[in-house]
Amino acid sequence: MTLKSALSFGAAMALALPATLAAQTAEPENVLPQQAAPAPKAVQQTGQDAPDIEETSQAVVQEIPPEADPNPVGEWSQADARALLTVVEGIGDEGLMPSDYFPLELGAAIDAGPGDELNALASKVFVYLVEDLRDGRTPMDARRQWFVVDPDPDLIPTFTVMEAALESGDIAGELAKLAPEHRDYAALKAELAKTKDAKKRKLIRANLDRWRWLPRDLGRFYLLTNVPEYKLRVTVGDKVLFNYRTIVGKPGRTATPQLAETVQGVVFNPTWTVPQSIVKGEGLGAKVLGNPGWAKANGYTASKSENGFITVVQQPGAGNSLGRMKLDMPNPHAIFIHDTPAKSLFGRDMRALSHGCIRTEHADELAITMAIAGKGATKEEAIEIAASGKYTKVALERKWPVYITYFTMGTDVDGKMKTFGDIYDRDAPVLASLDAARVGNRARETDEEVVAIEQPGA
Structure with a gap:
């Protein structure tokens, strides 16, 4: 699909947003309503x-x-x-x-x-x-x-x-x-x-419990991606407006963690600052500096400081590792949702292939939809920005929650109950806990190490 046709498709889908979305975007944001405390009694x-x-x-x-x-x-x-x-x-x-x-x-x-x-x-x-x-x-x-x-x-x-x-x-x-x-x-x-x-x-019991780990009320507007299902859902009210296939982190150190974050903006035509593990560790910095023709063809620019430190940035374009958009959702894990130039990978059944970030199909459609629904841009503005080829960050008035979850059993996008592969072997400890004595005074936060993903575009 060409960029022009892809953007036309995304625009058409954005125009198809149901009337309920248009109506609700005008309402005050109410992601997690407070519960009024009853009068003290007993x-x-x-x-x-x-x-x-x-x-x-x-x-x-x-x-x-x-x-x-x-x-x-x-x-x-x-x-x-x-x-x-x-x-x-x-x-x-x-x-x-x-x-x-x-x-x-x-x-x-x-x-x-x-x-x-x-x-x-x-x-x-x-x-x-x-x-x-x-x-x-x-x-x-x-x-x-x-x-x-x-x-x-x-x-x-x-x-x-x-x-x-x-x-x-x-x-x-x-x-x-x-x-x-x-x-x-x-x-x-x-x-x-x-x-x-x-x-x-x-x-089933394990996955029922996983729902309790999340906020009871996810909000009226949110994105939810279930890692083992390789799916992302755009949800308004109780309706899934769109769903997309995803690519998630490889098992091991780059497995995608489970997060609840907030989409604050949409970055169209992003640049990618290449991590030093690739610039230095894989020799990309020297290659870019030593082969300007190859660097230009692949969209790379590089600078070298007096102390020898090399910075490499991949400019917007068809080959950019982040594709043509990413959702800005700041978090210490450096995890976000983005496009990819490797569209053929969405055709695979097993899509745990990334370094932790979540790549989504039809990313142009998602970006335009989010920009419009978040009231960061009009339909015409969003299409023009996407087609410009220039780095543009669109801030959203309505901040959308995004939940990166891990359910190994649940309903698929067609509403049918299914099991999904336990790609990171995360079921075993949950299942074991069901057989163990109930633990009191449970911690609310994990003490696991936060590992920032070094290669989000890879």
Whole structure:
């Protein structure tokens, strides 16, 4: 496809954006809406004395900020505790294990009647359920290369969930609100309900948990790429507007990490500053300086400082390693989404071929769409910029979240449930954690090394 026809195709697709996108782009950005905290009622700071029930008509609570107490203790009636026990007994529907939540002990405490023992145990069970349903059960050391920091504990604090549950008496309903909103979570739950095979059930459970590692609400506008599927989806509301095949990092040190970042702009006709591992390590600097004709034909320019340091930049053009666009999404891993001149690679089934960055097909279409939908340019401006051949960075008014995920089971772009190859062997530690005892006080951030990708265009 020529540049002219490619841009025409991209423009046509951008024009085909549904009316819902045009309408929603005019609305204020609301990626992760805050949840209003209910009025305090029946929860108190852990370690504090319970209020004197005989002297109050209602349970009271100390006025403390929700984030100050991750392990609140509430006052539980037998009816509320029985409702909690019913949730525990049915928690297998969510891919979790009832045995993690002390069903026998809770039943005995209910039979013994209201009091400190029931308050303490029911509160502990409730907290565990909140943490596992909201944040995921898998400990951080089993989430290999998982660099997403889930905001949900801050947006939906345990304290406020317990308050709402005890105030309304709808224990199950308040816990159900914690489930991921993405339709793939519901699809995996439905698959779990009809699956008897133990191995498949365990894989479903692992991927249900992976959804809990992400923000519950991904936002109305976002990009999501599932690395093992080699696919990128452009999503508005609950509709996938476009999907594209991708190329991802090779297994090993250049495997693509899992991230939640923000697209701040679109770079049309990018330049590529070649890393020193190629300039010096592979001798490209000397080659460019020593062979000006070859360098010009391949779009390279070079400069050499007085101390001998060589800088090589590949100019915009058909052979540029980043292709004709990249999405500007600053992050310490130096991972971004970009075009590639090697279009034939999209025809392969196994596309773990890059040095970590994500290459996408129909990149011109994606770039024009993002520029228009992000209100960084009009349709005419975006097409003109793309066709100019000149480096141009278009800043977006609407910043789009982008989620780089790793699901080995889920619905494909046609809505069919499928398994995807575990190309980085990341299933094993998650599956093992499902068999191990529940880990409390889990870390929210990984301590794995951040490795900046040195060769994003390669």
